[in-house]
Amino acid sequence: MTAHTFTVKAAPGRIRLDVFLAAELAPEYSRSRVARIIRAGGVSVNDAAAADPAHPLRPGDRVAVAPAPAIETLPIAAASLEIPALTILYTDDEVIVVDKPAGMVVHAAPGSSGPTLVDALLQQFPELAAMAEPDGVLRPGIVHRLDKQTSGVMVVARTPYARMSLSRQFKDRTVRKVYLAAVRGIVKRDEFEVSRPLGRHPTERKRMSTHSRSPRDALTRFSVLRRFEPAGAGGLASTLVRAIPATGRTHQIRVHLASVGHPCLGDPLYGRAAEAGAGPFDRQALHALGLEFAHPRSAARLRLTALPPADFVAYLTAREAPPDSRVIADWLGRAG
16 A cells, blocks of 8 residues: 545544545545554554544544555465465456465465465565555455365455455455355255355354354355266265355355255365265365456456366266366356
């Protein structure tokens, strides 16, 4: 963020500092982001530090916003790691669209190890360091996330304006997301919805649940793409489904599938523990196939596709159903 200085003009009554700055910095910065900058010590009023977003302003007050500290290098924890290059699906001055590999967390968190998506982005796009959060949390340009073991398409903002626009689109649920999931058992209905509120599991903090004490609404629409009966003795019946989440709750697709008796193959958290890693997938069989959103500047709808990764291709090929471009276009269901 660059430095800014503003003078409060005559106005009826007093105005809050965060409200004033959000209006001056719109549309690039939301009020919540402005509040974080204030709490992080990035704002002064009449040359005195102001850490309270509710600080009252009077006409004539001078408000200064300091530039965010630049991050010149990768975090120390990541500097010694071998960071894989990302597959870039699309990029321009405002956005980057990547194909996130399974096994990579989006950004550092307690208990995580190994290179993150943010590490890989900073390696290929070092200018993203200027988008670091004012509170020191390193997640520049991140506007949504995929689970560590979920692969597929993600969009990243390159500018504050793009971050504001994309964040609003996700909040307003105008972004269309299409996932592939290989699930346990034969799903009987061709089309179905799961509308079950989700929240943190009552006793297991790493899990989400439809029986949470503080659930939030969640809706996922599913379509069956292929059914695979068990091949030979001991074979596993499974179904390939398309999932289109209307909401974006943590673990939403995985929990909704498990709640109807069809967890993702290989899912160690919501499937059968004895089967995790023992079947065709060594992670939950969930892939973000497509993402559609409005470009932050032009408002043109962009549709990006991340082709199914090697484990999905191997799973389908073994069942004599290898995907091709026509099949993938059908899976995306763009008319749906």
